[in-house]
Amino acid sequence: MQPQQDDVVAPVPARAGSTPSQLRRHNMGVVLELLHRDGPASRSELGTATGLTRSTIADLVQDLVACGVAVESGSARPTGPGRPSAVVRARPEGAVALAVEVAVESIAVATVGLGGEVLATERVESAVDALAPAEVVDRVAAMAGPLLAQHAEGPVGVGVAVPGLVRRRDGFVHVAPNLGWQEVALASMLGRALGPGDRPLPVQVANEADLGALGELRRGAGRGVGTMVYVSGDVGIGAGLVIDGRAMLGATGYAGEAGHMLVDPGGRDCRCGARGCWETVAGEEALLRAAGIDDAPGARALALLRDRLRSGDPQAEHAVGVVGHWVGVGLGNLVNLLNPEVVVLGGHLQQLHEHLRPSLETALAARALAQPRSAAHVVPGTQGRQAQLHGAAELVLAGVLRDPVARA
Amino acid sequence: MQPQQDDVVAPVPARAGSTPSQLRRHNMGVVLELLHRDGPASRSELGTATGLTRSTIADLVQDLVACGVAVESGSARPTGPGRPSAVVRARPEGAVALAVEVAVESIAVATVGLGGEVLATERVESAVDALAPAEVVDRVAAMAGPLLAQHAEGPVGVGVAVPGLVRRRDGFVHVAPNLGWQEVALASMLGRALGPGDRPLPVQVANEADLGALGELRRGAGRGVGTMVYVSGDVGIGAGLVIDGRAMLGATGYAGEAGHMLVDPGGRDCRCGARGCWETVAGEEALLRAAGIDDAPGARALALLRDRLRSGDPQAEHAVGVVGHWVGVGLGNLVNLLNPEVVVLGGHLQQLHEHLRPSLETALAARALAQPRSAAHVVPGTQGRQAQLHGAAELVLAGVLRDPVARA
DNA sequence: GCAGATTTGTCGTCAAGTCCTACAAATCTC
DNA sequence: GAGATTTGTAGGACTTGACGACAAATCTGC
Numbered sequence: 001m002q003p004q005q006d007d008v009v010a011p012v013p014a015r016a017g018s019t020p021s022q023l024r025r026h027n028m029g030v031v032l033e034l035l036h037r038d039g040p041a042s043r044s045e046l047g048t049a050t051g052l053t054r055s056t057i058a059d060l061v062q063d064l065v066a067c068g069v070a071v072e073s074g075s076a077r078p079t080g081p082g083r084p085s086a087v088v089r090a091r092p093e094g095a096v097a098l099a100v101e102v103a104v105e106s107i108a109v110a111t112v113g114l115g116g117e118v119l120a121t122e123r124v125e126s127a128v129d130a131l132a133p134a135e136v137v138d139r140v141a142a143m144a145g146p147l148l149a150q151h152a153e154g155p156v157g158v159g160v161a162v163p164g165l166v167r168r169r170d171g172f173v174h175v176a177p178n179l180g181w182q183e184v185a186l187a188s189m190l191g192r193a194l195g196p197g198d199r200p201l202p203v204q205v206a207n208e209a210d211l212g213a214l215g216e217l218r219r220g221a222g223r224g225v226g227t228m229v230y231v232s233g234d235v236g237i238g239a240g241l242v243i244d245g246r247a248m249l250g251a252t253g254y255a256g257e258a259g260h261m262l263v264d265p266g267g268r269d270c271r272c273g274a275r276g277c278w279e280t281v282a283g284e285e286a287l288l289r290a291a292g293i294d295d296a297p298g299a300r301a302l303a304l305l306r307d308r309l310r311s312g313d314p315q316a317e318h319a320v321g322v323v324g325h326w327v328g329v330g331l332g333n334l335v336n337l338l339n340p341e342v343v344v345l346g347g348h349l350q351q352l353h354e355h356l357r358p359s360l361e362t363a364l365a366a367r368a369l370a371q372p373r374s375a376a377h378v379v380p381g382t383q384g385r386q387a388q389l390h391g392a393a394e395l396v397l398a399g400v401l402r403d404p405v406a407r408a
Numbered sequence: 409m410q411p412q413q414d415d416v417v418a419p420v421p422a423r424a425g426s427t428p429s430q431l432r433r434h435n436m437g438v439v440l441e442l443l444h445r446d447g448p449a450s451r452s453e454l455g456t457a458t459g460l461t462r463s464t465i466a467d468l469v470q471d472l473v474a475c476g477v478a479v480e481s482g483s484a485r486p487t488g489p490g491r492p493s494a495v496v497r498a499r500p501e502g503a504v505a506l507a508v509e510v511a512v513e514s515i516a517v518a519t520v521g522l523g524g525e526v527l528a529t530e531r532v533e534s535a536v537d538a539l540a541p542a543e544v545v546d547r548v549a550a551m552a553g554p555l556l557a558q559h560a561e562g563p564v565g566v567g568v569a570v571p572g573l574v575r576r577r578d579g580f581v582h583v584a585p586n587l588g589w590q591e592v593a594l595a596s597m598l599g600r601a602l603g604p605g606d607r608p609l610p611v612q613v614a615n616e617a618d619l620g621a622l623g624e625l626r627r628g629a630g631r632g633v634g635t636m637v638y639v640s641g642d643v644g645i646g647a648g649l650v651i652d653g654r655a656m657l658g659a660t661g662y663a664g665e666a667g668h669m670l671v672d673p674g675g676r677d678c679r680c681g682a683r684g685c686w687e688t689v690a691g692e693e694a695l696l697r698a699a700g701i702d703d704a705p706g707a708r709a710l711a712l713l714r715d716r717l718r719s720g721d722p723q724a725e726h727a728v729g730v731v732g733h734w735v736g737v738g739l740g741n742l743v744n745l746l747n748p749e750v751v752v753l754g755g756h757l758q759q760l761h762e763h764l765r766p767s768l769e770t771a772l773a774a775r776a777l778a779q780p781r782s783a784a785h786v787v788p789g790t791q792g793r794q795a796q797l798h799g800a801a802e803l804v805l806a807g808v809l810r811d812p813v814a815r816a
Numbered sequence: 817g818c819a820g821a822t823t824t825g826t827c828g829t830c831a832a833g834t835c836c837t838a839c840a841a842a843t844c845t846c
Numbered sequence: 847g848a849g850a851t852t853t854g855t856a857g858g859a860c861t862t863g864a865c866g867a868c869a870a871a872t873c874t875g876c
């Protein structure tokens with residue numbers, strides 16, 4: 001492995017030919033995905049949703065139950081004449097993902113089952129930026145142990161959200177400025193720490209904004225949406241892009257670094273080395289500075305700011321006005337470029353949405369081209385910090401949905 | 409139809425179940441797509457590329473030939489021991505698309521066959537912005553007539569590239585500032601003008617940058633690339649995005665308006681109504697202004713600029729330096745956000761690439777985050793004005809590739 | 817020039833998947 | 847309680863691709 005050399009693996013989207021048995025697996029995946037994404041459904045609903053016949057659906061459901069990834073629970077609510085259809089639901093224990101979030105102020109782990117149910121979760125507040133990567137790995141392993149012990153079969157994989165530039169291919173963290181990390185082979189370290197030695201667990205690592213986007217897409221404000229932009233205000237600003245219902249991670253996984261868009265050439269220096277980046281005017285530090293709060297960025301400083309806003313502090317109100325303007329300007333760039341159906345705000349942008357909203361919407365409307373509907377749709381996320389965990393789980397569970405048989 | 413109301417049609421990417429006959433069509437599509445995108449191939453090459461067996465490939469090829477979309481031409485070059493494999497190629501006449509480009513200074517039409525072969529093409533230089541939409545439609549129909557007369561079967565569809573905001577769903581041109589168009593139902597107008605009255609041709613309209621991206625992706629600098637950004641410098645600046653090998657058009661088709669990214673809050677007013685947009689500092693007008701050329705933007709002014717650059721005119725050299733810097737800055741935003749494998753330049757950015765390059769690359773390197781390979785890959789397009797026509801054809805032919813049987 | 821190796825095309829058979837039809841089961845409506 | 851309606855089940859039919867055997871065509875080596 002040569003971490004210095006970022007070889008771009010051409011995805012070569014050459015569609016492959018399919019055989020009848022691949023067809024079966026495809027159809028099983030389709031049915032399971034419906035159950036996973038939209039919740040329990042009757043057999044007849046599955047039939048209409050997939051376009052398959054009753055006999056085929058019966059066959060597929062039987063197979064899914066045999067694989068342990070679905071269960072048929074009795075009957076449904078009778079909603080009209082005719083024989084009631086049996087309800088099928090994803091079986092959470094059928095495929096469990098270990099979701100991990102490494103944030104600046106906390107570490108969280110969760111076991112998430114098929115259907116998106118969080119089976120168990122634990123979060124430890126801690127100054128992660130004071131820890132070496134190996135220490136973080138140890139803590140994650142220690143936290144995950146008890147959760148995983150409850151599942152005899154073991155998880156199908158591990159998904160990790162990290163605030164930094166991550167090479168998707170091998171889960172290599174190029175740099176995570178807010179953690180003080182550089183060149184960390186996180187996936188392989190975690191795989192060894194969590195696996196039984198001889199069989200390391202498959203670990204996938206991705207940027208926290210990308211996974212936040214995926215989480216909100218599946219379980220939060222973006223349900224059913226095709227194209228969406230998730231903008232996460234952590235210490236910096238990151239974006240997660242969803243195109244046609246799929247997470248867009250870029251050629252090597254570095255997509256979504258919206259925080260370093262140039263929006264103000266005469267602005268401040270950014271810690272990325274450039275000047276005038278979006279996050280220098282719309283990020284948490286800029287907000288606290290404008291509000292006259294000297295604390296380091298973080299939950300405490302934000303709580304203080306919200307207190308002052310509640311009490312009508314004029315400097316705080318002015319600060320959210322100015323920052324809201326810049327947030328709106330940057331969102332305008334994203335909206336013009338990507339034309340999403342909705343923009344979902346996460347992190348502190350979500351928490352302060354009600355305060356940022358007026359100036360944000362004004363600035364966005366001024367910058368976005370005439371696109372009557374799409375420009376206005378900015379909503380706060382509904383999942384909060386859960387979004388990243390859900391997204392990390394989705395990353396892992398997607399493999400099961402693609403081929404439920406492989407994980408028998 | 410309610411042009412004022414931009415209803416976002418949720419794509420609902422719910423995968424559908426598949427039947428055996430759909431499987432067959434899928435596999436036929438896979439084979440035909442290989443021939444269309446990568447050119448002629450022997451049967452055995454098709455087998456290894458698709459993972460299907462010889463007998464199945466033979467069956468599929470037979471069907472494709474029967475549909476008229478492929479031909480088997482004799483033998484191949486003998487490249488080793490063993491019986492030589494018959495070469496299969498897409499039959500251009502099997503599916504012909506009418507590609508149309510409506511630009512500011514010219515109108516072009518072409519018939520493009522399967523495999524991407526341009527069967528016939530015609531371009532008329534004309535000040536299109538002085539024409540009403542209905543006149544343009546009439547001219548297109550007049551130009552297309554002789555080309556289409558050569559194909560008894562008629563084209564499978566029409567693809568149109570327009571420099572403006574286009575609603576993909578119904579080919580409605582919201583606004584095309586450089587043409588002076590507003591609220592033009594171009595697709596239906598063209599469909600009626602080209603069709604035989606009772607059966608209007610299916611017409612798809614898209615932004616010229618989006619189609620330029622598609623053209624370069626399939627036939628030019630982006631062959632085999634998964635994620636790519638195409639930046640077209642016309643009078644304004646537009647971008648076309650390709651994600652995982654597919655054109656990304658946004659929820660309603662308005663994606664790619666990179667020209668109206670804010671990059672300089674203190675900058676000039678833009679004709680979009682906002683201020684400091686990228687195209688006010690990196691567009692053609694800015695370039696000509698900086699070079700001291702008073703002509704209106706267009707081919708003549710650009711030729712003049714290139715003459716001056718050749719003769720070493722200092723003001724011209726300074727102009728490309730400044731504009732190159734801004735182009736690089738904007739590309740940095742796009743690269744940070746999308747992490748493409750390559751950035752392809754079109755329009756005047758392509759023509760002047762060699763002159764813009766030094767300052768462009770410096771600015772891009774300064775703004776792009778540490779991404780060793782991906783940041784540097786800026787290349788000029790290879791297709792020039794053909795890119796838009798190829799892209800428009802691809803838009804139409806994609807339907808045939810998806811299901812070759814439907815177009816028997 | 818000729819025999820063997822190698823690769824490919826063709827044909828028949830087989831397994832897998834889904835559809836279709838008929839019938840039984842369960843519920844609602846009148 | 848009878849009819850209508852919807853769903854589950856079972857068997858046969860059809861489509862599809864895989865597999866194995868054999869023939870065809872070319873190259874290599876003597």
